Amino acid sequence: MKPNKIVFAAHDFSPASKNALEIAAGLAHKTGSRLFIYHVVSTSVLTDSESLYTYSPDTDIKKSSALLRRGITYLKKGFPGLQIAFEVDYGFLVPAISEKIEALNPWVSVLGVKKRTGLDKVIFGDVCTTLIGKVKSALLVIPLNYKKLKLETIAYAWD
Secondary structure, eight states: OOOEEEEEEEOOSSHHHHHHHHHHHHHHHHHTOEEEEEEEEEOOEEEOSSOEEEOOOHHHHHHHHHHHHHHHHHHHHHSTTOOEEEEEEEEOHHHHHHHHHHHHOEEEEEEEEOOOOHHHHHHHOOHHHHHHTTOSSOEEEEETTOOOOOOSOOOOOOO
16 A cells, blocks of 8 residues: 555654654655644553542643644744644554554654653653554654754665
């Protein structure tokens, strides 16, 4: 199946993710692709000794949507004419991203990578590394400190 002319960007509002989003926007703009920004409000269940408390994501989804709208306004100023769509979803992070990439079939997916340590690494793991084996899309992983995309030539290596 031929990929759609979409640049997919997973976004979690971290500095690494914001940096990757800028690069995804530049890539989409330079290639005439549509930018699709995807944020997942993670599933969470808390328990105490007597009952099970389930978290309702509605408030976080609304807040995330408002933040993304504000960010899209900023991106459109920097990349005039860029078509941008977004979605805020609720679920488990890696499966949600994998399913969305499969549904959209983008020609490239862009993710920011950040170093996780301690309990954060145990709970969330490394999302980029996990996705590499799960998605059928080219993945462009952007390190935290990388700022400018100078798109002149793209080389694709395979074995």
